[in-house]
Amino acid sequence: MDRPVVRDAALLFLRVVLGVAFIAHGWDRWFLSGIVETTGQFSAWGVPQPRLSAYLTATAELLGGALLALGLLTTLTAGALTLLVVAALYFVHLGNGFFVAQGGVEYPLVVIAALVMIVVFGSGRASIDGVLQRD
Template identity: 40%
Template sequence: MKKLPPIAQDLVLLIARIGVGIVFVAHGWQKVQTNGLDATAQAFQGMGVPSPTLSAYYAAGAELIAGGALILGVLTPIAGVLLTLDMVGAFLFVHMSNGVFASDGGWELVATLGLAALTIGVVGPGRFSLDRLIIRTPARESVAA
């Protein structure tokens, strides 16, 4: 199978980073602005999330800040790990026991978001990123060998 040219791979990474990052930022904003962190902590407590206040602050902060970093492609490996850990917590403490489907409170969305963030963090943000401008790494040949 023929590989996509590097520029096409970088465009796909850009689109993926922006899309996934927007979803994280929207969820973080919802925790801060729409619900409020106190209400989010209360909801977390009701769901049995450990240290609900700390967890609410972590989730909101990670989703807003690391989600924004993902969009910009800055500190991408760190952002990917922080967002993945956020989704691992959501999976373990809230969604795992509800089955697969999000319509039933299941884990499909948190798994998809966590794995997407992890993949972007490991593969890298691509050419169209602040990481690339800051670190000035040479262009790579392709994502997959």
């Protein structure tokens, strides 16, 4: 299993799955639930500057997810999204138990672990970053 093609395929799969999940969350915040609803949720959760935080979060999720899926600026994007999810863990999920059904820490911990894998191992060769780095 320690073959470059297997590692690259696994990183591609991980990046695309995470990217699509972030895009879906950002799309929801911008276009389905809307920024006003997101601002209200953030305010209820005690997120500082809820309106600004809603705009920043929705944009970071939408654009960051796309960058992850494409494998462009991958390490930087994964690091920034990790910080975003850590903030969500702190402001929203702590104190709600473990399981995601109760709003607990389960989901954000899995996402943080996956993002850290991308920060550590990079985007792989099946990415725009990988193409640009080839000699």
